[in-house]
Amino acid sequence: MPLIVIAEDEFLIADLLTIILEDAGYEVASASHGRAALALVRDKRPALVITDYMMPLMTGLELAQAMRADGDLAHIPVILVSGAQGSIGRAHPDVFEAVLDKPYNEKKLLETVSRLLS
């Protein structure tokens, strides 16, 4: 099954996302800040990245920009899921394939993931 990397500093949200995605049949790996997530992406080469915006050491935007700047990672779709920074994400359609607002809508999340992986 496709591997999805989650970049999320809030463990409750990271755990919940992991459960939702694993229940849907995906493989999941998570990192608690942007820099760790970038290392994980480089190591695992996932099919998709779901990232928060506000995280220690590297924001979701910086993570996505770093991936786009890396030829080996630039093709990996990135979803920004954010409670308050959705507008920042929408201002950067070049780095985010999708922007979802919190609170989570599980159905919409899984539809978006499925669409981007198809």
Add this chain to the structure above:
Amino acid sequence: MHELPRLSTGIPRLNIILGGGLVEGASYIVQGQPGAGKTIFSNQVAFAKASRGGKVLYVTLLAETHDRLFQALGTLDFFDRTQLGVSIFYVSVFQTLREEGLSAVVSLIRQEIARQGATLLVFDGLLNASDRGDTTLDVKTFVAEVQSQAAFAGCTVLFLTSTRFAEDSPEHTMVDGVIELHNELVGVRTVRRLQVKKSRGSASLGGYHQFEITAAGLVAYPRLEAILSTEAIEDRSGAKRIASGTAGFDAMLGGALPESSVTLVFGPSGCGKTSLGLNFLNQASAEEPALHFGFYETPSRLLKKARALGVDLETPVNLGFLEVIYNPMTENLLDKLGHRLLDAIRSRGVKRLLIDGLGGFERAAVHPSRLVEFFAALTNEVRALGVTTIATWELRDLFGPTVTAPGSEISSLLDNLVMLRHVELGSRYKRTISVLKVRDSGYEPVIHELEFGSKGLSVTSALEPVTGATTGVATAIVPETDA
């Protein structure tokens, strides 16, 4: 004297309590039980900082998600969603703590302060850090490292914790300040209060200070007697007299009310105290703006009452010469009332003030033992502001030998004492007025009758010779006749 640079808290009057605000680059513990207001306190400081162009790093070790926090903060005026991720950065280090320990959290915070250019760090969850610390030394080291790294970057730190650190705890001794928030149950009501328990480099106001959490966030009310403990303005009471507006009363006072004096008018219900005050307010003008600070009548009821008494208050209200502030006799806070009154006086340069009545303050006092000091501070300040004041005080007994005026200590703080009474005489009730004291001035020591006419209350003739008039039950003195 070298003044330390300050960080304004954005919490009304808290800067005064802190002796000028938080010290920039200093570290503080903000402690209190859950629900005490720590999170609102710190976020208000954070958004105030952000609104002035500063950068804030808000680090949490809490199980609560940031979205739930934002949802709760969204009900408060200071919360500005556009600052999130731009000027205020919320990050959770819970996983870092769980997986890598306190030293990794310290390292992460150091990097984040530098990356964000933060000048304010809020660390919410020192209790959790304490739990994770293997020894007391670990937490002490953690606090020391975070604050030294923050200070190096010129970053002020707020450590929030539900733990009540002992005053001799390492954490307490290491930080520059400790602010404690309480939610105290007094009878059936709760009263919020804060205390600056430690304030290195600042002359903070000691003791408890009440605060509220409103839609605007925290609003602090420094204890009036603490904030006004020194006479800031010279007492301007002088020889000038201010007309009372009640015909005949000025003559009894030896020539109107002394300017900048405080007059207590006391008597039972219905004897004319408020009417005397309304006459006083009716004299409001552009030169002598007036304020009605009352507890019993809404502004509309007050104007209606004045109209019924033949006193026109609508004209001075419409002209802006008179303001009516109504404080319902519900769950008031003593210092909130005091600050509200002084703010209203200062904002309009009020010169005529009617407090109707002092009992409203008494009822608001959670600790009645401080009323003397409170009234001393309040009356000193209104005198210093050049305000001539009439305050009413309702006697509990309509008739009787006992006159329950405010305590003797409070009465001594007042310049002039005027007593109104109903007097029963020959199966008739008469309203009477007598002057018991005018500070540093002569007055007429004669009981007079009061009458309500088409132009309101007025002082008329001296009461006929009786005994017992001050008890309310008088006996006519029958002239001796030659046998």
